[in-house]
Amino acid sequence: MTAGPGPWLALVVLGLLLRPASAQWHCRQGRVELIGGGAQGCVESAPTSPPASPPNLVVAPTSQRQRDITRRAILENELRQEHAALAALQRDGRAADAAQRRRAQDNIDALRRELAR
Numbered sequence: 001m002t003a004g005p006g007p008w009l010a011l012v013v014l015g016l017l018l019r020p021a022s023a024q025w026h027c028r029q030g031r032v033e034l035i036g037g038g039a040q041g042c043v044e045s046a047p048t049s050p051p052a053s054p055p056n057l058v059v060a061p062t063s064q065r066q067r068d069i070t071r072r073a074i075l076e077n078e079l080r081q082e083h084a085a086l087a088a089l090q091r092d093g094r095a096a097d098a099a100q101r102r103r104a105q106d107n108i109d110a111l112r113r114e115l116a117r
Contacts, residue, residue, distance in 0.1 A: 079111040
């Protein structure tokens with residue numbers, strides 16, 4: 001005697017028939033779950049392949065040169081501003097916080113390192 005589908009199949013079918021009209025199927029890692037919502041089906045998606053590696057990007061030498069010139073101009077402008085800020089803090093003497101002067105000097109040092117690259 002072969003075993004039939006058993007009572008569990010009847011329960012599944014009964015559950016499907018009795019589910020509310022506003023229910024929706026929700027797929028999660030191969031399992032199908034019934035949750036509240038609107039749609040009435042679950043579509044299993046095909047496994048996704050890993051994303052393709054980006055193409056080797058190369059910038060034209062003239063474009064890169066222009067970018068380098070613009071970058072250098074920005075850094076030099078920031079360096080001038082930091083020098084002016086430090087000079088103003090030093091003129092203020094005791095009124096200027098030592099931490100502010102140290103931060104301005106650190107910014108100047110960082111900008112000089114960046115310009116040296």
